[in-house]
Amino acid sequence: MAKRKWQVAGGGRNRASGEWRVMSRCYLPRAARYALLLLLGMGILLINACGGGGGLGPVAVLQGRVVMAGTGLPPNPAATVEAGGIRATTDTQEGSFRIAVPPTTTQLIVRAQGIPEPFTFQLPPLQAGQTYDLGNLYIGPEKVVVRGRIVDAITQSPVENAIVSLQGQRAQSDSNGRFTLNDVAYDPNGVHDPDGMVQRTGYLPQPFVVDQPPIQGEIELGDIPLLPETDDNPPNIPGNVQGIVQVPTESPIGTRIDIFSPPDAQFPSESVVITRQSGEFHLWLLLGNYKLKFTSASGNRHAERTITVTSLTPPLDLGVVRLE
Known part of the structure; x- marks a missing residue:
């Protein structure tokens, strides 16, 4: 009769020879294998429920x-x-x-x-x-603080909860329309003039440019007007300030109009170049005080006007602006 060999999981003894030897494979009962698979599946579900992402x-x-x-x-x-x-x-x-x-x-x-x-x-x-x-x-190499006030372009009243963004920084205007932007990057040797944006529900988005240097680490922008979305303005004309430029011995084409607001601002908030041979120009300006500086294409002739815009319609006609 042949001799039988008995084995146990993980190791065993050859009863015929009386020797012990370690088995290379582990044998589990069927119920134990099913339990192990169930635990593995629950682990996968748990990982998925956590959303991954490390x-x-x-x-x-x-x-x-x-x-x-x-x-x-x-x-x-x-x-x-x-x-x-x-x-x-x-x-x-x-x-x-x-x-x-x-x-x-x-x-x-x-x-x-x-x-x-x-x-x-x-x-x-x-x-x-x-x-x-x-x-x-x-x-940038320096940080500055930028402040200003958001106002309604029609009523000049402060606008609360407007979102002001500049160079990646964000701020919200308070009940007085005031806002403060901290940690704004500044490079005194840079050639990049940062531009920002003001947004508020019920108003048209309003871009703005910061082109003045800081004073003791701060820049004050003054008032930034927002035009209501429901307003019928701007009027159905090219602008609400108009006139005709005359340049003796020169063509008016290429004449630059620098717009300063307020009038004593160090730098213009906007510039417009005349492209018509007639010298006719139309500007769209919100309510407020402005200084307009006219410079001929040659740079040799100049003129200046200080104006107050009190209404969006009818247009304010400056008549003939003669450069000397």
């Missing part, structure tokens, strides 16, 4: 570009972006970044080589599963 749970995605205030170019070497405990480096060609953060995140911090202090950017309220494009976030 254990972050539900996330919001932030994307944008980091650029230098003086040039508008991305930093090289790359900048470091940090938000909600997550870090990423920017692309050296475009300055772009993309990170997934907890929806409770409220700030984003940018650090870069050669920039003495990190820049902190306030984030809008985030929702899980949404992607937020932050646009261009500017950094």
Whole structure:
């Protein structure tokens, strides 16, 4: 009769020879194998329920570009972006970044080589599963504070809860229409004049330009008017301020009109170039006081007018403006 060999899971003894040997495979009862598969499946479901993302749970995605205030170019070497405990480096060609953060995140911090202090950017309220494009976030060798006031262009009353954005920074106007933007990047040697935007429900978006240097680290913009969406203005004409430029011995084409508001502003808020041989011009100006400086194409002849716009219609006619 043949001798039988008995084995146990994980090891065994050859009862015929009296020797012990370790088995190369482990044999489990069928019920135990089913239980193991069930536990594995529950583990997979648990991981999926957590949303992945390295254990972050539900996330919001932030994307944008980091650029230098003086040039508008991305930093090289790359900048470091940090938000909600997550870090990423920017692309050296475009300055772009993309990170997934907890929806409770409220700030984003940018650090870069050669920039003495990190820049902190306030984030809008985030929702899980949404992607937020932050646009261009500017950094630079200096920081300034930018202040101003948002007013209704028709009534001149302050506008509350307007969102003001400038170089990636955001602020909201208070009950007096006042706003303060902190950590705004500034480069005294730069060639880039930053432009911002004001938005408020019920009003048309209003761009603005910051072209004056800071005084003791601060820039005061004064009033920024918003035009109501429901208003019928601007009128159905090219503008509400008009006139005709005459330049002796020269063509009026190429004459530049620099618009200063208020009249004693150091830099113009806007410039217009005349393109008609007749010298006719039309400007669209909101209510307020302005100084208009006219300069011929040659730069040799000039004129100046100070005006007050008290109504959007009818047009204010300046008549003939003769450059001397």
